[in-house]
Amino acid sequence: MSGFLQAIERGLYQLAIAIFLAILVTLGASAPASAAKVDDQFRNWLQSELWPEAKAKGISRETFDAAFDGIKPNLKLPDLVLPGEKATTPQKQHQAEFGSPGAYFAEKTIGAVVAGGRARAATNGSTLAAIEKRFGVPGEILLAIWGRETGFGAAKMPYDAFEVLGTKAFMSTKKEFYRTELLAALEIVERGLAPVGAMKSSWAGALGQPQFMPTSFLKHAVAYNGGGRADIWNSVPDTLASIANYLDHYGWVKGRGWGFEVTVPTAVSCSLEGPDQGKKIAQWAAMGIKRVDGKPFPASELKAEGFLLMPAGRSGPAFVVTPNFYVIKEYNNSDLYGLFIAHAADRIAHGDSNFSGSWGAVGGLYRSDIAALQRALEAKGYDVGSADGLPGFKTRRSIGTWQAKNGRPATCFPDADLVAVLK
Structure with missing residues (x-):
């Protein structure tokens, strides 16, 4: 009888081993791909999917191979979906605290842009004046964007653009967007606008000192120095002219500023805010809205359209902005970004003067x-x-x-x- 029990025990043991091995095989099949496997899948994707599309768009084999020579997916980049995994809705940002918009204008940050902008306004005065004459965009606006984006070129571009764009086009949560940008980056090289080795970018694939995505480079980069190709990585004139060209293409209105800080009477509803609820500035003035400095709105502005902007509602400064404010936002679609650039530009041009209105106890x-x-x-x-x-x-x-x-x-x-x- 004991032998019979031993046989049963041996059988159960073997069955358990078999089940355990089956589980391991199943887990292995469903586990995320290893880095080596991802590399292989990436190379296959390049050749079977991306190359035919690049070829159809006029990219040579030489350019394609040079761009991806030694390139592997960078798995440390954000917003990736590894092969074998499903995309999930990111939750981390929803658990982030939302503070007062006033924190965006910390003096340490805006002060650095203002000080750096003033110094460069002095050393690049003739270039800025010539660019403003050509494109209509004031030099202080260009300096504020340049300072905000890359600290006037001090922020280095540590990534290979083809590594970033290739990784994201292969397996990010916005693959189609990055595929378009990757093909544009290949076109930049194919057209001789920049060599492969110069294509350095941010972690998001933005290029050079103005932080242009490749499609923006193709549309807006300017070889201002007359060198035949725009060097937005090393040339200050090319960088400034390219930013001006970008804003000009999006409709910068020459001769108008970005707007005015104002006071808004309680009888005027804050729900009138927005770029789709514009009124003539004379109409805003007739409703009791006034400039905080006590000056009347310029006569040249009264018949022009303006828009109410209240970034913190009744708990912060208020503004009547012009269409140029929304041109600035084309650079980064954020009210606070647009206001940062506008405010920094004012301080570069006219001296230190913080907002008159204070940011209330909002956030938390x-x-x-x-x-x-x-x-x-x-x-x-x-x-x-x-x-x-x-x-x-x-x-x-x-x-x-x-x-x-x-x-x-x-x-x-x-x-x-x-x-x-x-x-």
């Missing part, structure tokens, strides 16, 4: 809180733009409209009480 929420508020407003029929956890102008004015309809003071900015009520 998580982006997930604001996203929940946005979804609640969407459910009520409001257009918040996107439930992304960031209170853009559509979210701000939707908040103000809801508050007014529900007997609350219109602040046009999220707070903890509002989140609790609407959630």
Whole structure:
């Protein structure tokens, strides 16, 4: 009988081993691809998918091979989806704290741009004047963007653009976007606009001192020095002229500024904010909106269109901006970015002067809180733009409209009480 039991035990043991090995095989089949396997898949993708498309667009085999010589996927880049894995909705940013917009204008940051801009305004005065004459964009705007983007060229571009763009085109969460940019980067080399070795970028694939994506390089880069090709990595005149050309292409209106800081009476609803609710500046003035410096709006501006901008609703400075402000935003689609550039440019040109209005006690929420508020407003029929956890102008004015309809003071900015009520 004992022998019979031993046989059973041996059989169970062997069965357990077999099950264990089967589990290992299954896990191995479903596990994320190893780095070596990803490399092989990347090389296969290059040859079987990307090369035919590049060839059809006029890219030579020589250029293609030179661009990807020794290139492997950089698995340390953000927003990647490894082969064998499914894309998931990123949650980390929704758990990030959302603070006061005023933090974006920390004096350490803006002061460095202003000081650096003033120094370079002196050393590049004739170049800036000539560029402004050609493109219509004031030199202080160009300096502010140059300083904000790369610290006037001090920020080095540590990545190979083909490594970054290739990795992201192969397996990022925005593969189609990066595939377009990768093909544009190949076109830059093919046309002799930059050699492969010069194609250095940021972690996002942005090139040179102006931080142009390759498609923007092809559209906007200027060989201002007359060298035949735009060197936005090393040439200051090319960098400044390329930024000016970019803004000019997006509609910079020569002779107009970006806008004015103003005071907005309580009788004027903060929900009137936005680039789709413009009025003649004379109309804003007739509603009681005034410049904070006490000066009247320039006579040349009164018949022109302006837009209300209140980045923190009633809890921060307010502005009447011109279409040029929204041209600045084409560089980076953020109200705060546009305002940073505009404010830094003013200080470069006219001296230190902070905003007259102060940033109130706003913030302290998580982006997930604001996203929940946005979804609640969407459910009520409001257009918040996107439930992304960031209170853009559509979210701000939707908040103000809801508050007014529900007997609350219109602040046009999220707070903890509002989140609790609407959630």
